[in-house]
Amino acid sequence: MYTLMHGFYKYMTQKDDYCVVILGLDNAGKTTYLEAAKTTFTRNYKGLNPSKITTTVGLNIGTIDVQGVRLNFWDLGGQQELQSLWDKYYQESHGVIYVIDSNDRERMEESKMIFDKMIKNELLSGVPLLILANKQDLPDVMGVREIKPVFQQAGALIGRRDCLTIPVSALHGEGVDEGIKWLVEAIKRHAVVRPPAGERLGHQEKTRAHQPSTGFN
Structure with a gap:
């Protein structure tokens, strides 16, 4: 009886999982934004002191629950030598957050160039x-x-x-609530094409199971 009730409770409370990549040049404020999002949407979460946040070398991860879904963030390092690794995460991504340093006019063209390269990748289509x-x-x-x-x-x-450009201050948390809630609704609309993580894996497994055998092992 306990197992049945526990299974029913788990079914009723489980959330759809979606993955979001956070991209942009180094020092654009990607990690600060992720911390602001976790602070905004996670009760009793105490974010990192901004003075302690350093340039990401590799990957930072974070999770928040919002509007009945779970967002898993991949905050990827923006240094030039790390940008070649970004596309390793595209296929599993349900949303993209691109962070621009509005104060860095000298690197704005560089930011646009890597944005263009990112957005033309077919794995992020739609x-x-x-x-x-x-x-x-x-x-x-x-x-x-x-x-x-x-x-x-x-x-x-x-x-x-779905595309939205908004002003934010990750340092002060301004604009974080608006952007995340918009992204959740956009991801839900796109779920027909790119379903939640678990459902997508199941769909892929079913597709492979129904593919005809080629005769090769």
Whole structure:
């Protein structure tokens, strides 16, 4: 009886799992944004002291529960030598967060170049995209009206996917709530094409099981 009730409870409380990659140049504020998201949506979570956050070398991970789903974040290092590893995560991703340092005018063109390379990858076709103009708490930064046209030059590559560009301050948590909630709704809409992690794996296994044998082992 306990096993039955426990199984029913687990079924009723389980959440759909989705994976989100956080991309952008090094020092754009990706890890600070991830910490802000965890602080915003996870009760009693005490985020890292911003002064203790260092440049990501490899991968940071984080998880939040929001609006009935579970988001698993992969915060990937933005150094040039690490960008070649990004596409290893694309196939399993349900959403992309691209973080821009609004205060770094000198590297804006570089950021656009790697954005274009990322968005044209077929493994991310149709995947919802949240573009963050970060560091809006600093004076004299580029605003969304100035940044948006630069990245909209890749409009043909972005296609008809759900896409939103918003101003944020990851340091102060401003704009985090709005962006994450929008992304969740966009990911849910796209779930018909790219279902939750567990369901997607099951679908792939069923597909392989029904594929005709080639006669080779």
